[in-house]
Amino acid sequence: MNHTLSFSLLFASLFFLQNLTAQITVSGYNHVALAVKDIEESARFYREIIGLEPVPVPEHLKAIRSWFKIGPGQELHLLAGRTFPVTNNDPNLGHFALTIPDADPVEQFLKAKGMPYLRQQRFDGAWQIYISDPDGYFIELNEPKVPWQYLLNGTDLTGWDTYQMLDMEKATGIIPLGVNDDPKKVFSVTMEDGAKALRISGEETGFISTLQEFENYHLQLQFKWGKLKWPSGGTAKRNSGILYHAHSDAGHGLWMQSQELQVQEGNCGDYWGVFGAVFDIPAKKQGEKEWIYDPKGALMNFPPGNRCIKSPDAEKPSGEWNTIDLYCFGDTAVHVVNGKVVMILYHSRRPEGKNMIPLTKGKIQLQSEGAEVFYRNIRIRPIQEIPKSVLSN
Secondary structure, eight states, X not given: OOHHHHXXXXXXXXXXXXTOOOSOOOOOXXXXXXXXXXXXXXXXXXXXXXXXXXXXXXXXXXXXXXEEEEETTEEEEEEEOOOSOOOOOOTTSSOEXXXXXXXXXXXXXXXXXXXXXXXXXXXXXXXXXXXXXTTSOEEEEEOOOOOOXXXXXXXXXXXXXXXXXXXXXXXXXXXXXXXXXXTTOSEEEEEETTEEEEEEOOSSOEEEEEXXXXXXXXXXXXXXXXEEEOGGGTTSOOEEEEXXXXXXXXXXXXXXXXXXXXXXXXXXXXXXEETTOEEEEEEEEETTTEEEEOTTSEEEEEOTTOOEEOSSOOOOOTTSOEEEEEEEETTEEEEEETTEEEEEEEEEEEEETTEEEEOOEEEEEEEEXXXXXXXXXXXXXXXXXXXHHHHTO
């Protein structure tokens, strides 16, 4: 064949391929089918561990088939009859992926079940968890891509100010260290359990505060108690705290005027108003002087210095990592501890002159109060509303 004819045929082939109209029109994803060794064991895994909803199977197929709903018009079909092992059992090779709303409670669930898993962070910041089913098929569980802003860069305290013993000299005789003067390294970035974390030694009383103010957000972080305690903490429970809507300068004293989500052994999730901040909380009386959160209780005013006890108690034993979620939208806030809503708070406000005005935005502070504590994965994202699933939890 001469070169002219070869070139002509090549040109004609390329022209044909470029102008070829696809003959298959895909309108959606219908199902994925997996061959399994034990239909009952596999069905139990996808029903009880993955949480998929079973789909009715024709009577004559029940012994050899099990179907589950993944999403609208999307199913998983299990087919009995596998007689050979799954060889492509590597998360970096063949697998399928399911979307989850939040990786943290999934990880806690897997740990409680004693199931092996691999957690890693995707390039866009979303978390992925890989697990294997009874046959060895790998399943990727990933969070949707979300605009999380990480408040700790993992290297230093850029984006934060530290304060120690501000305006406390008259009361204590201790000269305040003030702003960003931390010779004892009370606040530092360190490695803890194989990951970067903010260490607060607790040796000096004070706080670390974001420079940025936030409004209408979902804040999420994890904390774990360390082993050290200092005289300022006495023999009391290990203590810290998350102050939010902190809006003033240090002129109010040690803390800024703010709302507090208590971080304290046995009391994680409690509420305190700080320097004039107020919330209304549904609560019922407990004993002579205490009030405990009750979503069916009367809406009570909690002025500064009055504590509302969280309910239920979802805190883990000292030394384990706890996950805190704080939702703030408008003048409403929700305290969540390890996936459990422990308090919903309404009508955030503060005094201005003789009036009370809304308190709906401000900085975020983490307290140092006589005990070593570690914080990690401190991240925040904007929200358009508090999720209904949270409010109904």
